[in-house]
Amino acid sequence: MPHSSRQTSSNLLVLHSLRCIGFAGLARIADAAGLPESDVESELIDLARAGHVSHTPGDFGGWGLTESGRAADAVRIAGELDTVGARTTVAQAYDAFTPLNTELLDLCTAWQLRIVDGVARPNEHTDPVYDSRVLDLFTDFGHRADVVCAELSAALTRFERYRVRLTEALTRARSGELDYLVDRFDSYHTVWFQLHEDLLVTLGIPRDWAAADR
Amino acid sequence: MTWIHPLSAEVEETANVLGSKGYGLVVLHRLGMPVPPGFVINTQVCSDFLQNGRFPNGLDDELTNAVADLEAATRRRLGGSERPLAVSVRSGGSVSMPGMMNTILNLGLTTEATAGLAVETGDPRFAIDSRERFLSSFAAALGPGRAEVPNDARRQLDLAIRAVFSSWDTPRAKTYRVLHDIPHDLGTAVIVQAMVFGNRGDHSGTGVAFSRNPNTGERTPFGEVMFGRQGEDVVSGRSITRPLSELAEREPAVWAALLEALQRIEGHYRDACSVEFTFELGRLWILQVRSGGLDGRAALRVAVDLADEGLIDRREALLRISPRHLGSARTPRIATDAADILTRGLGASPGVAIGKVATTADRAARMAADGPVILVRPYTSPLDMHGLAAAAGVVTARGGPTSHAAVVARALGKPVVVSAADLTVDVDAACVRAGGRIVAEGTFITIDGTGGEVVIGSPDILTGTTDPQLHRLLAWADELSGNNSHRDEGERLAAAHAVLSRQP
Structure with missing residues (x-):
């Protein structure tokens, strides 16, 4: 089946998903890539043969990227960006992303810690007024973040997956599954963290250069 | 209406103003x-500016007068070539909040003024260093894309004041106010003070001191x-502190003056205090004061000690x-007195963890099969997540208490x-370095997610509430409530609070 130019190949999509989410099992990679597990497994086997990924067996096992996989991904994902001509759009989106990232980290921290009498202590989640305030701020944030994700998706289809996953996490949190804010591998913060990594990798920005205090 | 107030003992305005x-x-x-010397x-x-998008009528004249007074008091000229x-320009709301513009240092150091400072001090390197600090703090305060710095000192001052006011409405600051019930129309003050230079050679410096x-x-x-640095370096953790x-x-003279200052300030607030200070050519200056704000065992100990010292009574x-x-106070802490401290950072998720140093996530995951591991990284990315999950605790060289690493570690408890x-x-x-020491991977370290200590080996850990101060305080509580039955600590304290709330 022919790919439109903004569509990333399955092979690169699997490699790049692993690059952005880190060491993971098949199900999480498939969820990040938005592909069926069987397709993902087949691509992983090809990638392993090329020396780009390796599999660790056992209860805590899963798939991880090798150094060569990391290098290959950097080259291929930058190549895709320029082939599609999306560098300017993605760079602009990253500029919009940066202050949002700071804001989201503040919100996650406010969910986890509460400042009382000038001292930050773990939020025991015993004050529904405070918690619903934080949740409302997450919702408002979600709308503004979605605008940036939409611009990214228009430039490169693979970014659409972040919109879907972020929306899913926030919807679940709002319906009472509060661990979808920061406490899970598919929580809003985790997906956002991966989007952050994706933007840095895609634009070739080393993390130590990116906003010094993040 | 007066918009500007000189910093002096005679000012009558409240903290709200x-x-x-x-x-x-x-x-x-x-x-x-x-x-x-300076003015507020x-x-x-701020409220006027945010409402109308411009300074209120009369402010320009007041600002001109305030600058003239400051010039007279210091016998100097803003932006002058001799x-x-x-000046420093700082925000100063009734509470500090994230996202607010913090400080611009050395404002007024135009190219001419910098040359003048070099001649006056005979130290061109110091003058240029000061100018560079000004340029970087000014650019940071005004935000990306507005990096052009006017070479007119008064214009610099206007822009800096605007930057402080505008930062009141950043999304981060707004979020903070929503979370903490702070009215949006409260506004921030701006503090303008003559610079004292901590970067003026070896007998100058800056720091933070707790009483x-x-x-x-x-x-x-x-x-x-x-030593030889300016204030922002301490706060931002950019430089190595002693x-x-x-x-x-x-600097024994500075030290003596600082101790005396801390004691007098404590006497006034009748509480533990901290100050930001600078010393220039051996002379001490105090730039900011805070009181209270301690937690856990430290708060308990200070309350009991202050009562013993007679600064407050037992009821207080x-x-x-x-x-x-x-x-x-029940959170485990490292007993630091005899501990071999490797380095100190900021605690961002409370608790104590002990384990072997691992420098990559993959090694942490592998080593965790044989016992607890502490993952030590420059910063974290999603590639470190499995290492974080496998580790008993995490240390990062960079990133603040709201970094991804901190959020994930807290989520994992x-x-x-x-x-x-x-x-x-x-x-x-396969090692980490700090304070001139090398610690090989696999070495046992202990970290304290409250105090931020990273300690070599297994120090004593304070757990539970065995402090003598706690028992004394609770004995005072029982004495007051007249109830000596065996109860939970919180109940004993609450009973005393109930008695105190009934008494005038």
């Missing part, structure tokens, strides 16, 4: 402390100092301790220390 930082400086003046632009100006006046150890409550001055006690050896000591303090600024991680050599 002056902001808490500005008000604190007025208190310091009243106590006879050495405070650099009050919070009402004896130039340089009592904020980790333990012990009655020993505690803090950090940097323990405050080094000041005693290197009881009132200062809330059930929340008792809760925090693991102690984390961030901003351990002098720590470097050498993955290839």
